[in-house]
Amino acid sequence: MIPTLQPASASMRRTLPGGFPMQLILGFLLILWIVLPMAPVFLWSIAGQWRAPAVLPSSYSLQGFSALITPDTARAAASSLSLGFGVAMIATPLGYLGAVAVRGLPAVPGRAVEFVLLAPLAIPPFALVMGSNVALLRLYVSPTFGVILVLVVTALPYTAFMFRSALASYDQRFEEVARSLGASPGQAARTVRYPLLASAAARAFFLAFLVGWGDYIATLLIGGGQLRTLPMLLGSAASATGNEQLTAALSLTIIVPPLILLAGLTLPARVRGRQ
Amino acid sequence: MSSSLEFASISRSFGNTEVLHQVSLTVEPSCCVALLGASGSGKSTLLRIAAGLDQSSSGQVLVDGENVNGVPSEQRGIALVFQKPLLFPHLTVVDNVAFSARMAGQSRKAARQHAMSYLELVHLSAVAHRSPGRLSGGQEQRVALARALARNPRILLLDEPFSSLDSRLREDMHLLVEDIRTELAPTIVLVTHDRREASALADSIAVLDNGRILQHGPVAQLHYQPATLAVNRILGGLNAVPGELIGDVHHSALGRIAVQPGLVNGPAFLTVRQEAIRIVAPGDGTATGCVTALKSLGAHTLVHIALSGESGPSETLTVEVPGDPGVAVGRSIGLRPTDGCGWAVTR
Amino acid sequence: MTSRMTPGTGHAALLALPAVLPIVVVLAVSLVAAALQSLGLMPFIGPPQLSGDAWTGDVQTLVRSGLASVYIASISTVLSLAVGFVLAAYVLTMPRMGRLVETLSAATIPIPHLIGAGAIGLLLSDSGFLDRLLGMPDSFPALVAGPGFLAVIAEYAWKESAFVALVVLGSISRSVGDLCDAAATLGATAGQRILRVVLPLAVPSLAISAVIVFVYTLGSYEAAWLLGPVSPEPLPVRAVRLFGSVDLAARPQAMATALVTVAVSAVAILAVVFLLRRFRSLR
Numbered sequence: 001m002i003p004t005l006q007p008a009s010a011s012m013r014r015t016l017p018g019g020f021p022m023q024l025i026l027g028f029l030l031i032l033w034i035v036l037p038m039a040p041v042f043l044w045s046i047a048g049q050w051r052a053p054a055v056l057p058s059s060y061s062l063q064g065f066s067a068l069i070t071p072d073t074a075r076a077a078a079s080s081l082s083l084g085f086g087v088a089m090i091a092t093p094l095g096y097l098g099a100v101a102v103r104g105l106p107a108v109p110g111r112a113v114e115f116v117l118l119a120p121l122a123i124p125p126f127a128l129v130m131g132s133n134v135a136l137l138r139l140y141v142s143p144t145f146g147v148i149l150v151l152v153v154t155a156l157p158y159t160a161f162m163f164r165s166a167l168a169s170y171d172q173r174f175e176e177v178a179r180s181l182g183a184s185p186g187q188a189a190r191t192v193r194y195p196l197l198a199s200a201a202a203r204a205f206f207l208a209f210l211v212g213w214g215d216y217i218a219t220l221l222i223g224g225g226q227l228r229t230l231p232m233l234l235g236s237a238a239s240a241t242g243n244e245q246l247t248a249a250l251s252l253t254i255i256v257p258p259l260i261l262l263a264g265l266t267l268p269a270r271v272r273g274r275q
Numbered sequence: 276m277s278s279s280l281e282f283a284s285i286s287r288s289f290g291n292t293e294v295l296h297q298v299s300l301t302v303e304p305s306c307c308v309a310l311l312g313a314s315g316s317g318k319s320t321l322l323r324i325a326a327g328l329d330q331s332s333s334g335q336v337l338v339d340g341e342n343v344n345g346v347p348s349e350q351r352g353i354a355l356v357f358q359k360p361l362l363f364p365h366l367t368v369v370d371n372v373a374f375s376a377r378m379a380g381q382s383r384k385a386a387r388q389h390a391m392s393y394l395e396l397v398h399l400s401a402v403a404h405r406s407p408g409r410l411s412g413g414q415e416q417r418v419a420l421a422r423a424l425a426r427n428p429r430i431l432l433l434d435e436p437f438s439s440l441d442s443r444l445r446e447d448m449h450l451l452v453e454d455i456r457t458e459l460a461p462t463i464v465l466v467t468h469d470r471r472e473a474s475a476l477a478d479s480i481a482v483l484d485n486g487r488i489l490q491h492g493p494v495a496q497l498h499y500q501p502a503t504l505a506v507n508r509i510l511g512g513l514n515a516v517p518g519e520l521i522g523d524v525h526h527s528a529l530g531r532i533a534v535q536p537g538l539v540n541g542p543a544f545l546t547v548r549q550e551a552i553r554i555v556a557p558g559d560g561t562a563t564g565c566v567t568a569l570k571s572l573g574a575h576t577l578v579h580i581a582l583s584g585e586s587g588p589s590e591t592l593t594v595e596v597p598g599d600p601g602v603a604v605g606r607s608i609g610l611r612p613t614d615g616c617g618w619a620v621t622r
Numbered sequence: 623m624t625s626r627m628t629p630g631t632g633h634a635a636l637l638a639l640p641a642v643l644p645i646v647v648v649l650a651v652s653l654v655a656a657a658l659q660s661l662g663l664m665p666f667i668g669p670p671q672l673s674g675d676a677w678t679g680d681v682q683t684l685v686r687s688g689l690a691s692v693y694i695a696s697i698s699t700v701l702s703l704a705v706g707f708v709l710a711a712y713v714l715t716m717p718r719m720g721r722l723v724e725t726l727s728a729a730t731i732p733i734p735h736l737i738g739a740g741a742i743g744l745l746l747s748d749s750g751f752l753d754r755l756l757g758m759p760d761s762f763p764a765l766v767a768g769p770g771f772l773a774v775i776a777e778y779a780w781k782e783s784a785f786v787a788l789v790v791l792g793s794i795s796r797s798v799g800d801l802c803d804a805a806a807t808l809g810a811t812a813g814q815r816i817l818r819v820v821l822p823l824a825v826p827s828l829a830i831s832a833v834i835v836f837v838y839t840l841g842s843y844e845a846a847w848l849l850g851p852v853s854p855e856p857l858p859v860r861a862v863r864l865f866g867s868v869d870l871a872a873r874p875q876a877m878a879t880a881l882v883t884v885a886v887s888a889v890a891i892l893a894v895v896f897l898l899r900r901f902r903s904l905r
Contacts, residue, residue: 027719030712033705034726037780038662040744040751041737050757053758056790104634106886113638117647123649124841127880128860130865131652134664140641152870153648156641206732214734217843231736238740238848248744258732267726326807348806355807361800365822375808376819426808 029064044248055180064249074235077253080213080229084210087151087212092205095159096197102160104248117160128153129221136222140259146222147215154218159204165198202265210258277304278339278352278429279464285334287320287486294320296486297334302497307456307463308491311475311481312507318466319358321483322432325464326355339428349378354428356436360415362407366512368418369403371395375426393421396458396537397451401485411537413444417451425458433465437472449475474498484508498548500535500618507546507620513593514552515544516582525619528582528590529610530561532617543619551613554578554602560609563596564592566602576600655885660877666870675709676874683860691857694771695840695890698778702835703828705779706786711820714798724791729785735781739742739845742766742777746849766849771856773849786831793827810813820855826898833894843857857883 008117044050048059055152098117102110120128129150174196178188231260234254237247280302287295302308318562323329325336327348335342343351362371367554369390370377376386393508394400397417407415423431427509437445449472453619454460467473473480474494481491482505489509490502501507504515518527518544523536527545532543557563564580571577578600582590592610625629660663698876709727712779713720730738745751746765753762766773843858850856855863857879864876 022717023808024719026712027716027723028710030709030723031726033780034723034730034784036752037745037777038730038740039740042740044744050843053754055754094641094644097637100640101638102635104637105631109631109635112641116642119649120645122837122857122884122891123653124837124880124883124887125841126841126862127656127884128648128652130861130876131654131656131659131881133650133655134659135651135655149644150648154644156645160641210732210734212730214736216734216736217862221862231734234736234740235844238736238743240625244744249742252742255736259729262729262732278847328803328806348803349809349811351807352809353807355804357800357804359800361804363801363805363819363822364797365825373807374810374818378805378810378814379807420783 006129040250041251043254044244047245064245067246068249068253074250076228076230076233079227083229084209084213086148088208091155091159091201091208092153094193095156095204096163098160099163099167118157121157125154126217129218135220143223143226147218147227150218150222151212151215155208158207162200162204162207166197170196180222206261206265213258277460279304280430280462281337281379282321283323283335283337285324287324294486297569298488300481300491302460302462302464305460306464307477309465309467309477309480310483311467311470311473313468314600316483317486318483319434321436322355322464322466326353326432327351334457352429353432354423354426355432355434356423358421358435359417362415362418362448364407367406368406370412370622371407371418372422374422390425393425398548413440413447416440423512424455428461431461431463435466447599449512475522482509484509491598501546501620503620503622504544513549514547516547516590516592517542517544520619524572525617528562529592532612534617536621538619538621545613545617545619545622547617549593551612552594553611554594554596554600555609555611557609560611563609564608564609564610568604568607578602583618639734648720656880660874660881662874663838666873676878681767684879684882685878686854687857687860688886690854691840692886694846694856695836698775698782698839699832699836700773701779702782705834706781707790707824707828710781710785710790713787714795718855727787729816730781730784731788735842736844738777738781739848742773742780742833743849746773748778749810769851771850774845777845782835786835790824790827794823796822829894830897833891835889840887841883
């Protein structure tokens with residue numbers, strides 16, 4: 001998901017119109033655009049009292065976070081984690097298989113498979129969930145399994161796409177070189193193909209994890225209240241008024257784990273890229 | 276309309292590494308100078324500085340005597356053909372060539388008309404409306420050349436533009452550059468690591484090594500009168516015979532050979548090109564030796580010879596002979612330089 | 623599977639199954655079930671009975687919902703593309719500040735829309751953070767739950783512009799530097815390099831992200847639900863409300879609404895595919 005950038009070439013550096021002050025102002029505006037929406041979330045999460053005209057909270061406290069330390073939240077966090085990992089662990093290998101198949105098939109069936117793999121992007125998740133709900137109920141599929149199934153389908157376009165683009169730049173001849181140097185097929189796959197595709201796999205896993213971790217609508221409609229995840233708690237907190245501290249603290253709790261995962265996925269590559 | 280280009284003590288450092296050190300070089304209007312050097316010698320950096328794509332750490336670039344430091348590249352009127360063709364993938368061939376005219380505010384029609392004449396110059400008007408993705412490597416590079424020329428540049432910079440082409444295509448391109456020189460007479464700076472290409476295209480060659488210009492002069496001078504051993508090696512000279520210089524005469528295993536005047540007495544190397552020595556019968560030459568190896572270059576053969584020195588370890592010498600050398604390994608032979616006057620260097 | 627990267631055709635078809643099968647089953651089952659339910663043929667309880675009431679009963683509200691959704695999705699897409707392209711261009715051209723902008727915008731990618739919606743709510747609501755920063759002027763517009771869905775659009779534009787920037791960067795960052803160098807030596811000024819080189823290079827990735835953003839925002843529930851006005855209801859909000867209604871007769875209407883959303887998405891995708899084809903054949 002996160003491209004590693006080439007350093008800007010000399011003429012690129014002068015490619016933005018306007019002088020240095022203009023560029024600085026534009027950069028400031030862009031950073032403001034990205035950061036501003038999260039600012040009240042940070043402030044509310046540590047606010048004690050924050051009445052209307054005050055720009056900053058009049059007192060600070062961790063009441064929002066301490067309100068989160070309940071068995072209920074812990075159970076919801078566990079559900080969210082298992083939903084995220086469950087979706088990722090199924091959708092990542094399936095996406096890989098799909099991508100390899102597209103590469104191996106002749107043009108017409110290959111494009112058909114590719115079309116199917118991308119099709120879930122075209123269907124709004126809520127429509128997918130609503131339609132399948134009755135069918136899942138009639139087939140006595142448990143809500144948890146139903147949610148995972150629908151979310152895997154939602155995540156597959158992302159994982160398949162990640163592997164598609166990685167395979168597009170992956171040269172089959174790497175493995176042929178390994179074979180010519182005496183590696184068995186299994187060894188060639190283990191020592192050449194998997195390491196070269198590892199970063200794509202990590203990105204695919206991360207995206208699929210996000211689909212499960214952050215899902216609201218599928219859990220709401222299929223889970224029918226039985227499956228309580230962190231976004232479900234957030235949904236009920238955010239739709240009521242006067243819950244700002246709790247909403248903000250819960251929001252941060254949901255954002256932080258994926259951000260740590262993202263940093264863990266991208267930083268090593270960056271450091272290696274620099275060396 | 277061509278201009279002179281002058282580099283005045285250009286230095287460029289990236290962090291702690293100095294890529295260019297006090298480089299000074301003058302290119303007269305309508306002349307073609309080749310910058311010859313190995314990869315990493317800083318020659319591409321020098322071109323990028325001339326084009327305004329990179330800043331020098333110190334020194335000046337002068338065009339027609341005018342300092343152009345700080346002038347952005349789009350206003351310099353200096354065109355650069357890169358090693359990769361870098362054709363814009365979203366434009367057709369003719370629109371690529373018409374790019375500079377469009378940038379200058381001309382109408383699409385006028386720009387295309389202008390571009391067509393340059394496509395004719397490189398014999399590619401037939402593919403004008405193709406997308407650049409459907410051209411061969413040689414065609415792409417021709418379009419890149421046409422695109423640069425269509426700008427009517429005061430100076431044309433060529434950064435190893437033919438290095439990725441096969442030898443036949445490269446020769447076609449050399450002919451094309453000659454045509455362009457006769458027809459448009461632009462000032463050209465050509466960067467290359469190929470001494471043959473440098474010799475074939477340029478009026479003079481500047482040898483760049485480790486960010487310094489070692490020598491700049493006419494093609495023949497660099498081959499036969501190199502300033503240093505490094506220049507001799509870079510120009511493909513295989514021989515540097517150590518010896519002693521006494522009164523403008525070089526004493527070595529090759530015999531006593533008069534060299535250029537003005538050098539200080541002491542140890543010196545005789546640089547004699549492998550093409551400028553003849554194999555003769557033993558006793559007929561100025562020196563004798565024994566053939567140690569033969570190496571075929573196709574139509575030519577390299578003969579490696581151990582010189583029979585008066586004392587100490589014997590020196591080896593290489594001679595390039597057209598056709599069959601007529602000698603076998605182990606034979607004793609005589610050697611005679613074809614040129615009466617030799618050339619010595621001290622470092 | 624470990625033996626070769628490019629398996630034989632039959633082998634490849636087998637490999638595709640585990641991915642293709644769940645998608646086909648879930649998509650087919652949900653679309654067919656939605657269609658049947660919308661026609662009364664698959665009731666929650668009671669005997670099936672064919673009826674077009676869900677489609678014809680309240681056409682006016684359905685159309686208003688559709689228009690509201692298309693309006694939100696269109697404006698959000700246009701804004702996301704514009705801001706996303708500026709973000710990408712900035713990252714490409716400014717070495718240090720660009721790196722910071724890139725990292726920050728990449729960090730917003732994992733934020734779920736539900737949280738984005740909550741954050742925008744805290745920022746833009748009446749007496750929210752922005753209102754307070756501006757000194758609580760009387761003229762502060764009703765962005766949240768007000769007419770025009772401005773807060774909803776702001777949330778989508780905020781989240782999706784970072785996405786657009788990443789897609790554009792991923793597709794052009796490799797080639798754009800050298801091409802800009804070439805353009806500069808051919809006399810293109812800074813502004814011309816952006817408009818005549820960087821922008822056209824980005825067009826294919828912009829078109830693809832436009833479809834993704836449009837379809838996503840058309841069918842997204844959270845922001846429209848939290849930040850939108852009570853009326854008109856965008857399609858997803860209407861569908862979810864009807865779906866959860868105690869009145870079981872509302873189910874077919876919910877399904878009809880969902881199917882309308884699917885249809886609008888399909889039309890949008892086909893339109894862009896058609897336009898891209900035209901664009902390519904023109905060249």
